[in-house]
Amino acid sequence: MKTVDFTLEMYSQICQALKPYHVLAVVDFLSMKIEKPFTIIRHDVDRCISNALAMAKLESKYGIISTYYFRYPYTYNKEVMSEINSLGHEIGYHYEVLDKTKGRYQKAIELFKEELEIFRKDFQVVTICMHGNPLTKWDGRTLWDKYDMQKLGIIGETYVSFRDKNVKYLTDTGRTWNNAFQFKDTLGKKQINVKNSKELVNLLKAKKYHNLYILTHPERWAFNSLNYIRGYSRDFVFKTGKRVIGMIK
Incomplete structure (x- = not known):
């Protein structure tokens, strides 16, 4: 029987399929000398934190450690984040200041510091993601371009810090693995499509x-039929909106 995608x-x-690879969280890639073959896995938790927890538990069963980036206050949930962190996964700050x-x-960097401090009350946050x-x-x-993230104890950002890295980037943005619906979350020529x-x-x-x-977005990866229908419907609306924006641009 065919497995349903997402x-x-x-x-x-x-x-x-990742078994032959060194699977890494973002912090590990940026702070350690890594042997090939490797795969960095990052999850942007834009919504649906229950999906993020389900995905984190599944990864843990396979011995996979990855990074989960949470938005404040939209997906910031200390209890869920703590459970994900207890499985060995990195917790990061998904900023939009x-x-x-x-x-x-100026207001943005002040807000960034405030929100970062909230995260750091409970989690050791050293990487961030736009x-x-x-x-x-x-x-x-x-x-x-204006401020130094390292002065804030940040060792890397998921786009800025990868500009000079030799990696091949894939993302599920738009419920697809090609770049048709990517406006900002890109790494240029590092992108590959399937x-x-x-x-x-x-x-x-x-x-x-x-x-x-x-990169994955956990909201997109369903754990039951109702969850799948909701995710599919939401992505359909978002993709339609992106098509309109693309035509306007």
Whole structure:
């Protein structure tokens, strides 16, 4: 029987295909000397924290450690985050302060410090990730053109710190593994595309690349039928909106 894409059953197949690789959290890649083949796994928790917990538990069964980035206050849930962290996963800050302050950099860095401190009351946060909202005109990464993240105890950012890294980037943005619906969450020429998750599994098994960097959004990976319908419907609406924005641009 065919496995439905963007379900935890399919993600389980991805986890199995990762067995020959050194699977890394973002902090590990940025702070250690890594042997190939490796795969960095990062999850942007934009919504649906229950999906993030289910995915974290599944990864743990396969001995996989990855990074989960949470938005404040939208997906910040100390209890769920603590449970994910207890499985060995890294907890990171999914910041969007330029959007919140409408592009005012001084206010943005002040807000960044405030929210980072909230995270650090309970978690050791040393890596961060921009939340790329396609409906706003600001690019959160430009905050680091003006300020030094290392002075805040941050060792890396998931886009800025990877500009000079030799990695091949894949993301499930838009419920697809190609770049058709990516506006901000890109790494340029480092991007590679596959048609679907099954093709990704085959790519992993073939060991074509030894330096992969994979992004998922847990809301997209369903753990039951109702969860799948909700996720599919939400993605359909978002993809339609992105098509409109793309035509306007």
